[in-house]
Amino acid sequence: xxxxxGVGPVQSVLWAIALVxxxxxxxxxxxxxxxxxITWMTIAVAAGGLNLLTGYNGQISVGHGALYGTGAYTVxxxxxxxxxxxxxxxxxxxxxxxxxxxxxxLPALRIxxxxxxxxxLAVATLFPLVIxxxxxxxxxxGGLTLTSEQLYRGSIRDRRVKWExxxxxxxxxxxxxxxFLGISIVCFVVIAAIVKSRVGRSLVAIRDNETAAEVSGxxxxxxxxxxxxxxxxxxxIGGAMFALNKGQVNPTSFTLTLxxxxxxxxxxxxxxxxxxxxxxxxxxxxxxDVIAPELPETLESATPLILGTLLVAQMLMAPSGIVxxxxxxxxxxxxxxxxxxKQDKNVDVTVTTHEVVAETDLETDPGGFxx
Amino acid sequence: xxxxxxxxxxxxxxxxxxxxxxSFDVDxxxxxxxxxxxxxxxxxxxxxxxxxxxxxxxxxxxxxxxLLSVPADxxxxxxxxxxxxxxxxxxGLSVLDNVKVGSHARSHGGFWSCALYxxxxxxxxxxxxxxxxxxxxxxxxxxxxxxxxxxxxxxxKRIELARALASEPRLLMLDEPASGLTHQEVDELGDLIxxxxxxxxxxxxxxxxxMAMVMSLSEKVVVMDLGSKIAEGTPAxxxxxxxxxxxxxxAPA
Ligand SMILES: Nc1ncnc2c1ncn2[C@@H]1O[C@H](COP(=O)(O)OP(=O)(O)OP(=O)(O)O)[C@@H](O)[C@H]1O
Ligand SMILES: [Mg+2]
Numbered sequence: 001x002x003x004x005x006g007v008g009p010v011q012s013v014l015w016a017i018a019l020v021x022x023x024x025x026x027x028x029x030x031x032x033x034x035x036x037x038i039t040w041m042t043i044a045v046a047a048g049g050l051n052l053l054t055g056y057n058g059q060i061s062v063g064h065g066a067l068y069g070t071g072a073y074t075v076x077x078x079x080x081x082x083x084x085x086x087x088x089x090x091x092x093x094x095x096x097x098x099x100x101x102x103x104x105x106l107p108a109l110r111i112x113x114x115x116x117x118x119x120x121l122a123v124a125t126l127f128p129l130v131i132x133x134x135x136x137x138x139x140x141x142g143g144l145t146l147t148s149e150q151l152y153r154g155s156i157r158d159r160r161v162k163w164e165x166x167x168x169x170x171x172x173x174x175x176x177x178x179x180f181l182g183i184s185i186v187c188f189v190v191i192a193a194i195v196k197s198r199v200g201r202s203l204v205a206i207r208d209n210e211t212a213a214e215v216s217g218x219x220x221x222x223x224x225x226x227x228x229x230x231x232x233x234x235x236x237i238g239g240a241m242f243a244l245n246k247g248q249v250n251p252t253s254f255t256l257t258l259x260x261x262x263x264x265x266x267x268x269x270x271x272x273x274x275x276x277x278x279x280x281x282x283x284x285x286x287x288x289d290v291i292a293p294e295l296p297e298t299l300e301s302a303t304p305l306i307l308g309t310l311l312v313a314q315m316l317m318a319p320s321g322i323v324x325x326x327x328x329x330x331x332x333x334x335x336x337x338x339x340x341x342k343q344d345k346n347v348d349v350t351v352t353t354h355e356v357v358a359e360t361d362l363e364t365d366p367g368g369f370x371x
Numbered sequence: 372x373x374x375x376x377x378x379x380x381x382x383x384x385x386x387x388x389x390x391x392x393x394s395f396d397v398d399x400x401x402x403x404x405x406x407x408x409x410x411x412x413x414x415x416x417x418x419x420x421x422x423x424x425x426x427x428x429x430x431x432x433x434x435x436x437x438l439l440s441v442p443a444d445x446x447x448x449x450x451x452x453x454x455x456x457x458x459x460x461x462x463g464l465s466v467l468d469n470v471k472v473g474s475h476a477r478s479h480g481g482f483w484s485c486a487l488y489x490x491x492x493x494x495x496x497x498x499x500x501x502x503x504x505x506x507x508x509x510x511x512x513x514x515x516x517x518x519x520x521x522x523x524x525x526x527x528k529r530i531e532l533a534r535a536l537a538s539e540p541r542l543l544m545l546d547e548p549a550s551g552l553t554h555q556e557v558d559e560l561g562d563l564i565x566x567x568x569x570x571x572x573x574x575x576x577x578x579x580x581x582m583a584m585v586m587s588l589s590e591k592v593v594v595m596d597l598g599s600k601i602a603e604g605t606p607a608x609x610x611x612x613x614x615x616x617x618x619x620x621x622a623p624a
Contacts (some may be wrong), residue, residue: 190486197485197495201472205461212459215421216538217447217476230482274462 010330026177034173035245040285041184042068042241046264047277048191049234054263056195056270057227058207059108064262066127067097067104067232069254071239076144076249077137079161083148086161086244090183093240094233105225119207124259128251145249146243160247180241185277187234192274194230203227204272224236235262256275264307268314270321374399374574375420375542380429382415382598385592389415390426391598394440397542397591402568402575404606405584408618413578414456415598417544420576422446433542447476450541454531454548454580460519466530467515470502473537484569505533508567512560524551529560542574549581557581561588586610594618 026034050064073091078084078092104123108116131138138144150159165175194200205213206220214220243249261284269280284307292303299306318325373396384392390412390580397403405413408507419423420431422443431438433449441449452473461469477497484490508514509529514522519530528548535543548564549557561584579585585606592609594602596618602609609615 193488193491194482194485197488197491198471198475198478198480198484198498200484201461201464201468202475203461204468205472208461208463210458211423212461212472214423214443215447215453215459216472216534217444218472219444226482230486284405 008330008334021171022181026174029303031171031173033178036175036285036289038180038245039242039289040237040282042245043261043265043285044238044278044281045184045187045241046235046238047262047269047281049231049238050262051266052191052194052203052273053227053231054277055266055273056200056203056207057132057224057231059105059224059228059334060113060117060176060262061120061228061231062117062256062259063104063123063127064232064235065254065259067101068233068239068242068262069127069131069249069251069260070100071097071153071236072243072249072254073131073138073239074236075240075243076146079146079148080144081137090237090240090244093236097236097239098229101235102225102229104232105228108224108228109221117279121259123352124256127257130249131254138231138251141251143248145248147302161244166215176245180245183237183241187237188274188278191234195274199223226300264311266321268311268321273321273323273327273333276321276323283322372399373397374434376432376577377416378430378432380416380419380426380431382419382424382426388598393426393595393598393600394429395603397574397576399574400572401591402565402577402589403591403593404577404589405595406577406579406582406585407601410597412598413463413593413595414546414597417453417546417576417578420446420451420544447538450539451544452535452538452540453544454528454535454541454546455470456550458524458527460527460531460534462518462520462521465515466511466517466519466522467499467502467506467583469534470505470518470532470537470556471498473534474498474502474539476538479483485535486553502533502537505537508536509533509563510578519553525553525556529550533562536571536573539571542576543568544576544578546578547580548577549579549584557584560584564588572621595616 025037029037046068050061053059053061053064054141072098074093075089078089079086084092104120107119111119132140146161147158148161149156150162163172165172165181167175170178172333195203202213202218202223203217205218206223210220239254242253246370265280265284266277267280268283269278270276286301287307293298295303314321319326375397377385377396378394380390380393381388393412393416395403405416415424419426420433420438422438422441426439433451435439436437436449438446438449461472464472478494480491480494503512503515504516510525511529511533514526519527522530528551532545532548535545535551545564549560552560564577565588567573577585577589589606591599592602592604592606594609594612601614601618602612604612
């Protein structure tokens with residue numbers, strides 16, 4: 001049983017492989033690919049933040065694209081208008097999005113499920129319109145290009161921001177790749193720390209049984225609101241990375257499609273698993289950026305359809321996402337391998353009780369209330 | 372000295388008077404049973420003390436604090452824990468994590484502290500060790516990493532008991548802890564409740580239909596019917612009370 005809690009040998013090997021691949025990748029790929037990898041990272045981070053809210057806390061948001069966009073615009077405005085250095089703007093974006101998230105989260109105290117999805121859907125739909133409305137600040141439909149004062153041919157001019165590599169032999173796209181990889185890893189480490197902590201347990205408790213959470217001393221409303229804020233803040237970091245990577249922002253980058261993309265990444269990779277959203281984001285990215293352009297032209301317009309079909313197939317075959325499916329698989333294998341001796345007792349318990357327990361006992365009437 | 376004072380509590384659901392002027396006291400360190408036929412209002416009283424239901428009349432005082440002025444999520448901070456008749460477990464967490472949820476009220480650290488991991492490390496370690504100890508006491512250590520679903524009802528009830536104990540309560544409210552258990556398990560559970568609560572000086576309010584358990588465990592029995600108290604006393608006194616007999620048999624004795 002111990003191996004279930006820690007990291008098993010299979011997992012360690014996979015982590016090591018992933019690390020090697022992540023380090024080697026920018027050296028073996030064309031610069032335009034490296035830019036795409038960075039875009040996937042920004043999506044992974046934002047999906048990781050969304051997962052805290054939707055996966056762990058059970059609050060569905062179809063509006064995280066707007067928060068990602070808010071983070072991107074925060075960075076663009078601070079760099080271009082306020083002349084901030086690049087990296088501190090990422091923190092500013094997180095703070096701004098935290099506050100916006102708390103405000104969007106306020107209605108979530110009264111509404112849940114489908115209704116919350118609809119409210120956040122409205123936020124996602126309105127976001128590009130709001131951006132165009134405040135064109136003085138945001139550049140309207142033309143967007144903003146991130147510029148800073150740079151020395152150019154002997155004079156200081158406003159020029160598009162660049163990522164100059166300070167290390168010999170490392171191209172600027174590779175340098176940028178590693179900076180963004182670092183930010184992404186920090187985000188996921190933070191998410192993992194939250195999830196495995198007492199706060200993480202309270203998120204799941206609120207999702208699965210509010211009564212249980214409340215009588216255990218968890219402040220349900222406060223936790224829900226702060227979760228909304230933290231989730232939004234992390235999505236904002238994703239958006240900030242996007243703006244710094246592309247060097248420009250435009251309202252068409254932050255439409256409803258983006259919000260749905262984020263949700264798909266969470267569900268595909270595995271909601272309420274730490275690394276699932278990252279895997280979902282990469283798979284989605286590979287599909288959109290690598291596979292879809294290779295398809296014959298007649299099929300290319302059908303990519304949303306193909307993606308939708310794949311998603312339905314995944315929901316049917318691996319409803320807990322790729323990571324969830326993998327967990328189930330390794331657990332099954334390790335149980336089978338342990339078979340015999342002491343462990344048998346546990347296995348028996350789980351197998352026989354499947355029939356004994358009426359699952360409805362757990363689901364209906366959780367608080368011991370009468371309807 | 373009473374630690375819990377229930378005075379003139381009334382709860383209505385539409386036309387139904389679930390509780391109607393219910394009053395009783397529980398002394399510190401006592402095991403007090405609350406019994407009565409189905410629908411008498413026992414669970415409703417638990418829900419009032421947990422602040423899940425708002426009474427229309429009366430007061431509840433716990434160790435000098437007016438409970439009705441305390442929000443539900445601060446009841447655990449005061450040292451009141453409970454189990455549920457129909458279970459309230461967190462299905463998405465392992466058995467161990469469910470028990471650890473019980474220690475929420477006596478642990479610290481919000482999002483920021485948890486996000487940084489290190490400020491929480493020592494406390495997390497301690498809580499894990501204590502939760503494991505609790506599972507061992509209750510005989511479920513083997514299931515620590517098992518998901519908290521697809522287990523027998525009686526096992527789930529014991530996990531809830533472990534969770535309640537993990538909060539180190541001063542008052543423990545148990546709503547039918549013996550349901551779903553075999554005869555032998557009921558005896559074991561009775562011993563467990565007696566020794567654990569005596570060790571830790573916990574006051575117990577016990578709702579149970581299993582009369583042998585009630586009679587052997589409790590120092591005081593409060594009998595309810597139709598939302599009111601109809602008798603109160605030692606197990607022996609209550610057993611022979613004609614009112615009680617008639618309430619249970621449904622006709623005048
Ligand atoms: N949330 C509710 N809404 C409406 N009626 C309720 C609610 N909760 C309890 N009641 C009613 O209040 C009365 C008392 O119920 P309660 O659950 O407290 O009884 P009990 O003594 O716990 O019974 P049992 O031994 O069956 O658990 C019953 O008539 C019940 O139908
Ligand atoms: Mg009841």
